[in-house]
Amino acid sequence: RAYVSVKNPSGSWVNVWSNSGTVNDGAYTTQTIAISNYVAGNSNFQVRFGLGTSDSSVTYTGWNIDDVEILPQASGISTGEGNWTSAPFGPGSTLGSEPSSYGLMVIDAEIPTGSLFEWSLIDASTGTPLPGYQEMTDLRVDLGAIDWESTPSLRLKMHMITGSGGGPKVHSIGISGAINESFSDNPASHDWTLAGTSWSPTSGEVSGTGTVTSPIYRVSNGFGALKTSILATGLPILEANIDDKGWQAYPLEGYTNLDEVGQSVQFRFQSSSGSYSIDAFSVETVRSIPNMGxxxxxxxxxxxxxxxxxxxxxxxxxxxxxxxxxxxxxxxxxxxxxxxxxxxxxxxxxxxxxxxxxxxxxxxxxxxxxxxxxxxxxxxxxxxxxxxxxxxxxxxxxxxxxxxxxxxxxxxxxxxxxxxxxxxxxxxxxxxxxxxxxxxxxxxxxxxxxxx
Structure with missing residues (x-):
């Protein structure tokens, strides 16, 4: 029998949940357990998942655990609302960056129906909101318009609220030209176009014999190379259209220098022969430092x-x-x-x-x-x-x-x-x-x- 135990303030393990019936291996079951009495004053709080004895009819002993969360009550988080703020980034941040403008920001996120996902930019040196970039909902924004000389370091603050369809999930954030698409959510919600292909919410893959086309990404500070890393089966052909000058093939995995600096790019997959599937898309538009003076x-x-x-x-x-x-x-x-x-x-x-x-x-x-x-x-x-x-x-x-x-x-x-x-x-x-x-x-x- 499966059970969950926690370590109380005195250091003893206490069972807080155990399975009372048949387990359906075909689906997950959400469990919410109150543990306030065991957390208060406990600097060594721990959680243990265990499996006790079973009857002779059970031949596959074990259980699957996913999405474990330990959340404070009455904090806003436990009611489905929360915030996250990044470390400073930009040419003046301690993490280091090129002495040049901010780049393309692309957020790969799932935003269920009824939920809220918004982000704001904060001046890292003063902690004040950056005018014009408050409570934004766009998942791709060219940050090259920001005055990097007067605001050389920023923080990204995200605000999320759970809705009727669940809570938002952020898979990746690219802040300097990295474009990631996990296909965890319907790619149409991220402005991808599917023709002769379809998306599976179960597998999180796009498959078919037709085309999969990305939105156009504008990179005002320019890029001089493309670093591609595509997780796919069936050997699809990856193409890119840079500055609307025509489609050119690029490797699914590789680093390609461009003949000239580009400022916009769109990607497309098509079949080389038969059906193909794409599980994950990752491309870095390797930025080019503008020529000054x-x-x-x-x-x-x-x-x-x-x-x-x-x-x-x-x-x-x-x-x-x-x-x-x-x-x-x-x-x-x-x-x-x-x-x-x-x-x-x-x-x-x-x-x-x-x-x-x-x-x-x-x-x-x-x-x-x-x-x-x-x-x-x-x-x-x-x-x-x-x-x-x-x-x-x-x-x-x-x-x-x-x-x-x-x-x-x-x-x-x-x-x-x-x-x-x-x-x-x-x-x-x-x-x-x-x-x-x-x-x-x-x-x-x-x-x-x-x-x-």
């Missing part, structure tokens, strides 16, 4: 003959700063006075354009206006926001912007890389709030032609 010294005399200097130009091949040289800027807005943010963009055009906005209170029915030299390029509304929200240009808007840039005047005067000032107006006819713009995302062709 590129200089050319002819004659090795220590004096640069050409230089890509100045904070307002961002990184070589990526405009990621505002025209004031800052990663972020906050402006006060009212219904009668919008905020105007400036950024320098190359006259030769850019490959993509977007930025992240947040506000001190909800911005309702916000609008955006883009001007170059006083002439409108784009004027439209976008979704309400308060927490950090990414605003991305469509292909038509990008085409209009590049066309306007090609006819604009040089406002910066870097030899070989002329740039024009672009004004971005953000406002609302219904709201008064402080609006923060961060994370300018404008990659462009960084090729360098030398005529000597």
């Amino acid at each position: 590129v200089r050319l010294d002819i004659g090795a005399d220590g004096v640069s003959d050409w230089g890509f200097d100045g904070d307002d130009a961002g990184s070589y091949g990526m405009q990621n700063r505002l025209a004031n040289g800052k990663v972020c800027q906050t402006l006060s807005t009212t219904p009668s006075s919008a905020g105007v943010f400036d950024v320098l963009l190359p006259l030769a055009g850019i490959d993509q354009f977007g930025f992240t906005v947040s506000s001190s209170s909800e911005m309702k029915s916000p609008y955006m206006n883009i001007k170059i030299a006083g002439s409108d390029v784009t004027n439209r509304g976008f979704a309400n926001f308060q927490t950090a929200s990414y605003v991305e240009f469509s292909s038509n808007e990008l085409g209009a912007l590049n066309n306007a840039l090609s006819n604009a005047a040089d406002d910066r005067g870097i030899l070989g890389l002329p740039m024009s000032r672009v004004s971005i107006t953000i406002g609302s006819s219904q709201s008064t709030a402080d609006v923060t713009m961060c994370g300018i995302f404008a990659p462009y062709d960084a090729s360098l032609n030398l005529n000597l």
Whole structure:
């Protein structure tokens, strides 16, 4: 007969539960046991699982134990609510990191119906909440928009509440480009697309003869390699589409250097022959440190003959700063006075354009206006926001912007890389709030032609 014992304050073992009937080996049975009387004043509390004698009809003696928890009463945890806070991370943390921006964060979690899972970011040095990143529910967020120079170290705080379908479970957190998918939950809830394949909640696998396609992951600080580790059977083909330049095959297990730095990636599995199954997906987008202050010294005399200097130009091949040289800027807005943010963009055009906005209170029915030299390029509304929200240009808007840039005047005067000032107006006819713009995302062709 199976039993559970605990060690009381006097050091004696006391049975607190024993099985009183037939055990069904086909299913687990949840047991909740009150142990307050044995824990109080007990610095050497222990739990023991035992198996006593059985009748002669039992030939397989033993039992399966899973998900053992010892929780305090009336603490919030025992009622299905709890918090977890990470150690500091980022370029200024004691754990160490590259002296560069924050990376892509991907959370692999199960969130049952009726439960709550939300997270917030905290300034590790001050303990204060980071504006724009409070009570977030997104499971993938590019943290590259955060001002890593003014906030070099962060903590991640998660808040969870059990619902009618159970409590949330977090399997992994990638904070610098690691993408993990355990398929413990329906991959559709993580924005994966299944076609000719299906997910099994019993095995936690995706199988079939069709395709399995991931969402698009945006990595604003760039990545120069892919480290892949896929647990699969049936030899599926893994493909990646980097910066929307077409699908290329990658090994299920390996490290692949890229020909050029990428800023976005999407993954896809398809059959090589017959059916296949995927049990776990793990890929690291190995980040690339942006090139800052590129200089050319002819004659090795220590004096640069050409230089890509100045904070307002961002990184070589990526405009990621505002025209004031800052990663972020906050402006006060009212219904009668919008905020105007400036950024320098190359006259030769850019490959993509977007930025992240947040506000001190909800911005309702916000609008955006883009001007170059006083002439409108784009004027439209976008979704309400308060927490950090990414605003991305469509292909038509990008085409209009590049066309306007090609006819604009040089406002910066870097030899070989002329740039024009672009004004971005953000406002609302219904709201008064402080609006923060961060994370300018404008990659462009960084090729360098030398005529000597």
